[in-house]
Amino acid sequence: MSVRARDLGIVVGRGRPGLLNAITDVPGVRVGHATLIDGEGPLVVGRGPVRTGVTVIVPRHERPWEQPAFAAAHALNGNGELTGMAWLRDSGLLLSPVAITSTHAVGAVRDALAAEEAKARPASDLFWRLPVVAETYDGLLSDVNGGHVRAEHVREALQSAADGPVAEGNVGGGTGMICHGFKGGIGTASRRLADDVDGYTVGVLVQANHGRRERLTINGVEVGRAVPVDVIPAPAPPELPAGRSGGGSIVVVVATDAPLLPHQCAWVAQRAGLGVGRVGGTGEHWSGDVFVAFATGNRGLPSGDYSAGARPTVPLTMLSSAYIDPVYDAVIEATEEAILNALVAAETMTGRDGVVAHALDHDRLVAVLNR
Numbered sequence: 001m002s003v004r005a006r007d008l009g010i011v012v013g014r015g016r017p018g019l020l021n022a023i024t025d026v027p028g029v030r031v032g033h034a035t036l037i038d039g040e041g042p043l044v045v046g047r048g049p050v051r052t053g054v055t056v057i058v059p060r061h062e063r064p065w066e067q068p069a070f071a072a073a074h075a076l077n078g079n080g081e082l083t084g085m086a087w088l089r090d091s092g093l094l095l096s097p098v099a100i101t102s103t104h105a106v107g108a109v110r111d112a113l114a115a116e117e118a119k120a121r122p123a124s125d126l127f128w129r130l131p132v133v134a135e136t137y138d139g140l141l142s143d144v145n146g147g148h149v150r151a152e153h154v155r156e157a158l159q160s161a162a163d164g165p166v167a168e169g170n171v172g173g174g175t176g177m178i179c180h181g182f183k184g185g186i187g188t189a190s191r192r193l194a195d196d197v198d199g200y201t202v203g204v205l206v207q208a209n210h211g212r213r214e215r216l217t218i219n220g221v222e223v224g225r226a227v228p229v230d231v232i233p234a235p236a237p238p239e240l241p242a243g244r245s246g247g248g249s250i251v252v253v254v255a256t257d258a259p260l261l262p263h264q265c266a267w268v269a270q271r272a273g274l275g276v277g278r279v280g281g282t283g284e285h286w287s288g289d290v291f292v293a294f295a296t297g298n299r300g301l302p303s304g305d306y307s308a309g310a311r312p313t314v315p316l317t318m319l320s321s322a323y324i325d326p327v328y329d330a331v332i333e334a335t336e337e338a339i340l341n342a343l344v345a346a347e348t349m350t351g352r353d354g355v356v357a358h359a360l361d362h363d364r365l366v367a368v369l370n371r
Helices: 085-091 103-120 151-160 262-278 325-345 362-370
Strands: 030-038 050-058 069-078 098-102 132-136 185-192 201-209 249-256 288-295
Touching: 030 151, 050 103, 050 151, 050 201, 069 085, 069 262, 098 103, 098 249, 103 132, 103 151, 132 201, 132 249, 132 288, 185 325, 201 325, 249 262, 249 325, 262 288, 262 325
Parallel strands: 098 132, 249 288
Antiparallel strands: 030 050, 050 098, 069 288, 185 201, 201 249
16 A cells, blocks of 8 residues: 555644544445556547546445435536536435546446446436536646547446545646645545444545645644755646646545534535645645535435335434534544645656646645754
8 A cells, every 4th residue: 555644654633543544434334446557648538647546435335325324515626527516405415426536427427327326227217317526626737628538447446436545646637636736646544433422433535736836834833935846846747837837626525424404514625625724734725625525424324216115214314413523523633634645645647748736745835844
């Protein structure tokens, strides 16, 4: 596995991580990636270079349409896409995996998720579904208009989804992403709540492709100012003036086994923005900062399929709102650490037209923090 922040002695917050310090610490949650890296040199649309992929988060061991989870979504800044958001907000139910990919691959991934569900159902089942797919833009390094993410890559990610350690950095949907002017990508972290909150787990996974160098802050230290772009350049394509790297975005997926209701999931999703802010993100105008939170603490929720024997009422359990502040703390800390893990795990990558996204050098980072 790649290097993580705690491997460098960097501890974020006061909360206690789960066993893996990953979103997969939440029981039943699985993560899978498909990573596409091919070619080098000048951009030729449809041929490459390719630095992209897809990441899937599966909320339970069961099929999500058979055992939904309460969920909600929030946008800090809306220059991004999350398919199915309207129904997610209205119904309060997550009925599909959450997939994250490149901006112009959203349609292909959404269609592939719908097709995979159709294959798993009887041919006579006239179901409908609105899969949840989010995106960030990898066009600084990859052939974003080349249509390289296809249905077989979604199947690969789903088939590889596992509940163990999660690969981070230049993998899956995060393959071609940039964060605060360094190489970014996928990162994850978790927090275990205290026993007086029944020991629930909160896990976060991010696809980090956002932020300006000068705002990068780690544990309150202005790391971006200490490592400016004239020391380690930020990636810039030839069609933009030097020093400008274009817009960016971040997707945050929050999972918990606490029994939250949809309105509480909405509160939790909002708090992810505070974790983004602690690392220096501000939800810039050209950024799509979109967050999804789901809670698996209730089972037997109605999926919308009116099958024989379906009950008209469903018993629920709810975490008292008097105890929700520790969940907020956990989301903020885990989001902050997940972004840092994405930065630490990522490796320098050269993409289309020779554009280079440099990794955040570990020795330099530790030296800045120690000073």
